[in-house]
Amino acid sequence: MMKLSELGEFGLIDVIQRIAEKSRNPRYDSWRQLLVGIGDDAAAWQSGNYIQLATTDTLVQDIHFDLSVISWRELGWKAMAVNLSDIAAMGGIPEYALISLALPGELEVEDISAFCQGMIELADKFEVAIAGGNLASSPNVVITITVTGRSKDNRILKRSTAIPGEQIAVTGFLGLSAAGLKMLQEKAKLDDETINILRQAHLRPTPRIKEGQLLLQQGVNAAIDISDGLVADLDHLCQASKVNAKIEIDKVPVHPSVKANFPDYQELALSGGEEYELVFTADKVTMEKVKRALDCPVSVIGEITDENLPARVTLVNSKGNTVTPTKAGWEHFKNEVPKTKVA
Numbered sequence: 001m002m003k004l005s006e007l008g009e010f011g012l013i014d015v016i017q018r019i020a021e022k023s024r025n026p027r028y029d030s031w032r033q034l035l036v037g038i039g040d041d042a043a044a045w046q047s048g049n050y051i052q053l054a055t056t057d058t059l060v061q062d063i064h065f066d067l068s069v070i071s072w073r074e075l076g077w078k079a080m081a082v083n084l085s086d087i088a089a090m091g092g093i094p095e096y097a098l099i100s101l102a103l104p105g106e107l108e109v110e111d112i113s114a115f116c117q118g119m120i121e122l123a124d125k126f127e128v129a130i131a132g133g134n135l136a137s138s139p140n141v142v143i144t145i146t147v148t149g150r151s152k153d154n155r156i157l158k159r160s161t162a163i164p165g166e167q168i169a170v171t172g173f174l175g176l177s178a179a180g181l182k183m184l185q186e187k188a189k190l191d192d193e194t195i196n197i198l199r200q201a202h203l204r205p206t207p208r209i210k211e212g213q214l215l216l217q218q219g220v221n222a223a224i225d226i227s228d229g230l231v232a233d234l235d236h237l238c239q240a241s242k243v244n245a246k247i248e249i250d251k252v253p254v255h256p257s258v259k260a261n262f263p264d265y266q267e268l269a270l271s272g273g274e275e276y277e278l279v280f281t282a283d284k285v286t287m288e289k290v291k292r293a294l295d296c297p298v299s300v301i302g303e304i305t306d307e308n309l310p311a312r313v314t315l316v317n318s319k320g321n322t323v324t325p326t327k328a329g330w331e332h333f334k335n336e337v338p339k340t341k342v343a
Helices: 004-022 029-033 072-089 109-125 176-186 192-203 209-217 230-241 256-261 265-271 284-293
Strands: 034-036 043-047 050-060 093-103 129-137 142-150 167-171 222-225 244-248 278-282 298-305 313-316
Touching: 029 034, 029 043, 050 072, 072 093, 072 109, 072 142, 072 192, 072 209, 072 222, 093 109, 093 209, 109 129, 167 284, 176 192, 176 256, 176 265, 192 256, 209 278, 209 284, 222 230, 230 244, 230 265, 230 278, 230 313, 256 265, 278 284, 284 298
Parallel strands: 093 129, 244 313
Antiparallel strands: 034 043, 043 050, 050 142, 093 142, 167 278, 167 298, 222 278, 244 298
């Protein structure tokens, strides 16, 4: 018998996906209309002239967050951001949110009110309505949010549509969130501006909703958001598209605040999770259109290929030599130490 710690999060997803696929019944409207099931950032199904989208995420106390370093208002914002980022990765328009909370009875009502204010603050930025949910008692805080949305027209971004020869690019800068977590864990002494930048990146990320929609408009087909780390999430995209990727590590955009204060900045940018930037693929002509259309930085960091590489995602330095990553991205069940644990 294999344990979950041996199989890992993504192995378990494969098991569940295979079981679900065996239940597929083409006689049912629900199965016939399903366009994207298990294995992408959000589920998608046809609904009239639009594609409906749905995603859900759970945040568990001392696994995803530590109440000694995050305020309740920041936690509300981040819990909503995690889900909205999945809709962004599909190029969708978020519409409704369902909130389920499992909470200890000794919590202060004021804290949960602050949590709701933070959640609604971000939801309002993207015109998302809080439509319902569920409450339960629990020894620890468990937050589950489900967000539904739709396509702008009748197209969505997917993980499974990358093509050999396309360039790989990312929005924004990488490493900020991981550096922010490290700063909080180690109580690093940094200047006020850097502290603010890193804390904002880790605790109050802004999902790339507008950017995801613009990617679709400019002709991009394949994308994923960076939640587990650049290398890990790009690996998910490559697996779904049945391709490989070659990344030039010197082209990965690292924020100056991270470079200046963290000697391991490259590792933070390559393997640090919870970035909620988008990594996407496109041909050269489309990529130039994307650069002109987006307000945020867009950095080309590599290419999609069907050539035989040492790994599905292979890192190379400026001389073309293969570089082995020193750390993998986050994976539940295999990562035994809670990633928010404060020393």
